[in-house]
Amino acid sequence: xxxxxxxxxxxxxxxxxxxxxxxxxxxxxxxxxxxxxxxxxxxxxxxxxxxxxxxxxxxxxxxxxxxxxxxxxxxxxxxxxxxxxxxxxxxxxxxxxxxxxxxxxxxxxxxxxxxxxxxxxxxxxxxxxxxxxxxxxxxxxxxxxxxxxxxxxxxxxxxxxxxxxxxxxxxxxxxxxxxxxxxxxxxxxxxxxxxxxxxxxxxxxxxxxxxxxxxxxxxxxxxxxxxxxxxxxxxxxxxxx
Amino acid sequence: xxxxxxxxxxxxxxxxxxxxxxxxxxxxxxxxxxxxxxxxxxxxxxxxxxxxxxxxxxxxxxxxxxxxxxxxxxxxxxxxxxxxxxxxxxxxxxxxxxxxxxxxxxxxxxxxxxxxxxxxxxxxxxxxxxxxxxxxxxxxxxxxxxxxxxxxxxxxxxxxxxxxxxxxxxxxxxxxxxxxxxxxxxxxxxxxxxxxxxxxxxxxxxxxxxxxxxxxxxxxxxxxxxxxxxxxxxxxxxxxxxxxxxxxxxxxxxxxxxxxxxxxxxxxxxxxxxxxxxxxxxxxxxxxxxxxxxxxxxxxxxxxxxxxxxxxxxxxxxxxxxxxxxxxxx
Numbered sequence: 001x002x003x004x005x006x007x008x009x010x011x012x013x014x015x016x017x018x019x020x021x022x023x024x025x026x027x028x029x030x031x032x033x034x035x036x037x038x039x040x041x042x043x044x045x046x047x048x049x050x051x052x053x054x055x056x057x058x059x060x061x062x063x064x065x066x067x068x069x070x071x072x073x074x075x076x077x078x079x080x081x082x083x084x085x086x087x088x089x090x091x092x093x094x095x096x097x098x099x100x101x102x103x104x105x106x107x108x109x110x111x112x113x114x115x116x117x118x119x120x121x122x123x124x125x126x127x128x129x130x131x132x133x134x135x136x137x138x139x140x141x142x143x144x145x146x147x148x149x150x151x152x153x154x155x156x157x158x159x160x161x162x163x164x165x166x167x168x169x170x171x172x173x174x175x176x177x178x179x180x181x182x183x184x185x186x187x188x189x190x191x192x193x194x195x196x197x198x199x200x201x202x203x204x205x206x207x208x209x210x211x212x213x214x215x216x217x218x219x220x221x222x223x224x225x226x227x228x229x230x231x232x233x234x235x236x237x238x239x240x241x
Numbered sequence: 242x243x244x245x246x247x248x249x250x251x252x253x254x255x256x257x258x259x260x261x262x263x264x265x266x267x268x269x270x271x272x273x274x275x276x277x278x279x280x281x282x283x284x285x286x287x288x289x290x291x292x293x294x295x296x297x298x299x300x301x302x303x304x305x306x307x308x309x310x311x312x313x314x315x316x317x318x319x320x321x322x323x324x325x326x327x328x329x330x331x332x333x334x335x336x337x338x339x340x341x342x343x344x345x346x347x348x349x350x351x352x353x354x355x356x357x358x359x360x361x362x363x364x365x366x367x368x369x370x371x372x373x374x375x376x377x378x379x380x381x382x383x384x385x386x387x388x389x390x391x392x393x394x395x396x397x398x399x400x401x402x403x404x405x406x407x408x409x410x411x412x413x414x415x416x417x418x419x420x421x422x423x424x425x426x427x428x429x430x431x432x433x434x435x436x437x438x439x440x441x442x443x444x445x446x447x448x449x450x451x452x453x454x455x456x457x458x459x460x461x462x463x464x465x466x467x468x469x470x471x472x473x474x475x476x477x478x479x480x481x482x483x484x485x486x487x488x489x490x491x492x493x494x495x496x497x498x499x500x501x502x503x504x505x506x507x508x509x510x511x512x513x514x515x516x517x518x519x520x521x522x523x524x525x526x527x528x529x530x531x532x533x534x535x536x537x538x539x540x541x542x543x544x545x546x547x548x549x550x551x552x553x554x555x556x557x558x559x560x561x562x563x564x565x566x567x568x569x570x571x
Contacts (some may be wrong), residue, residue, distance in 0.1 A: 046469060047468070048465060048468065048469070067468065067471045067472065067473055070471070071471035074467070076469050078465075078501065082465075083463065083464075084323035084324075084462065085318075085323075085461035085517075085518060087516055087517060087518075089517075091519050093462075096459055096462070096466075096470055097456075097470065097471040099455060099471050099472065100470060100471035102455065105452045107506075108455075132515075152470070174259060
């Protein structure tokens with residue numbers, strides 16, 4: 001369980017979230033306009049941005065977590081991986097997810113390598129294991145990032161716009177995996193894709209003008225979306241004409 | 242089939258490069274202004290054997306350790322800042338050492354305590370001062386603005402150079418000659434003291450980089466990724482920067498600035514071995530050492546009035562490579 005208490009965040013000197021309080025029982029889908037602070041909220045959760053207020057994870061303040069403990073608790077999957085050194089194979093990259101479990105200064109254990117192998121098989125991407133990271137398509141990259149989060153064995157997985165760069169077929173594959181992961185993990189999903197969000201079917205947090213509106217269910221109606229986004233909808237799709 | 246052929250060709254290239262570099266390394270001590278034949282070495286009292294054991298061998302080892310430090314510090318800097326152009330040299334740390342040395346020469350200081358040359362002490366202080374100045378200034382940059390740090394380093398370098406010009410302008414002919422020689426970088430050393438000091442510095446730098454190989458691996462992806470996987474990025478970066486800068490400070494204070502090795506060797510090794518960083522640390526160190534010994538051997542083999550400063554050779558090879566890197570990055 002995650003609790004946000006009076007959380008305020010800024011992004012590049014601009015206040016984006018003001019005094020937010022929220023309890024995330026299991027899953028959450030974060031929606032909102034561009035620049036409304038969705039990613040900032042997610043980054044605050046994993047300690048990448050500073051904030052005022054407090055975040056509790058199972059009734060313990062997240063400030064008291066060490067970086068290693070935080071990595072074991074929360075995994076964050078970006079929309080696209082910015083990578084400087086591309087000379088790393090998929091297998092080695094996924095193995096990095098085990099860093100928090102590794103003895104300092106020593107090599108990764110055999111157990112870690114086995115876990116990577118099993119996860120690759122589980123996600124059906126064993127064929128990619130020797131490929132270099134920069135050779136992958138966006139869809140494959142997203143799957144590899146999921147694999148890395150899985151070997152990290154964190155209870156909470158945050159997806160930051162996982163389908164933003166994907167074609168319909170890959171979007172479907174990723175969406176199905178995320179739905180499956182909901183059974184054993186707490187999933188926090190940020191997206192602009194309303195059909196996708198409706199399929200994942202989690203409680204919704206809508207961020208608007210620094211504030212957060214929480215909807216336990218029946219968020220996905222055209223009237224509500226019209227009210228929140230200010231454009232007309234038909235069957236969760238934007239009306240262009 | 243094609244793949245097997247490519248692998249075979251690649252390992253042949255690697256084999257020839259290593260064979261060539263190690264060959265030069267082994268022959269290096271026999272090459273120079275005085276030709277030495279192995280026969281003369283049997284006579285312990287001969288001039289040749291004095292030159293061989295007290296000048297040539299220490300110099301080859303000194304060059305090896307210097308190259309290893311330069312190459313490894315280049316790799317560490319490039320990884321920590323995720324920028325191919327980041328090296329102690331491009332960031333102005335070497336220029337800091339030169340300015341320090343320049344001040345010592347201008348003030349006419351010769352030796353300080355424990356028989357260590359004042360030029361070395363001032364050079365060391367200059368290098369470290371620059372590192373801390375850069376670290377201090379980098380606090381005002383956003384995490385993503387790595388290019389700005391590079392620009393800061395370049396600005397510092399230019400500023401130092403103009404201060405050095407003032408020293409040149411005010412200096413006597415003898416002082417200017419000393420300063421000029423230091424600026425061009427040289428591996429001319431006498432005796433075993435400096436190779437031993439540098440060997441220790443190289444070992445400590447290697448040990449640190451090796452112990453932090455997995456942290457470096459994660460940092461080479463991105464700072465965010467490293468932090469999310471549990472790396473204390475600030476602490477790791479600071480520790481590695483300080484150890485690297487100490488090693489570079491020691492080296493530059495003795496040899497003067499030697500450019501381009503830190504820049505090009507990590508890239509050469511990366512091309513030869515497209516592997517993860519943790520597997521390239523040892524290879525980069527050894528390759529850097531052998532590469533600098535090769536450059537030094539060339540500088541001694543070319544017979545001129547006095548020997549060609551090593552900085553000229555490395556810059557002659559490195560300059561075009563630098564341009565190639567920039568053009569390729571576009």
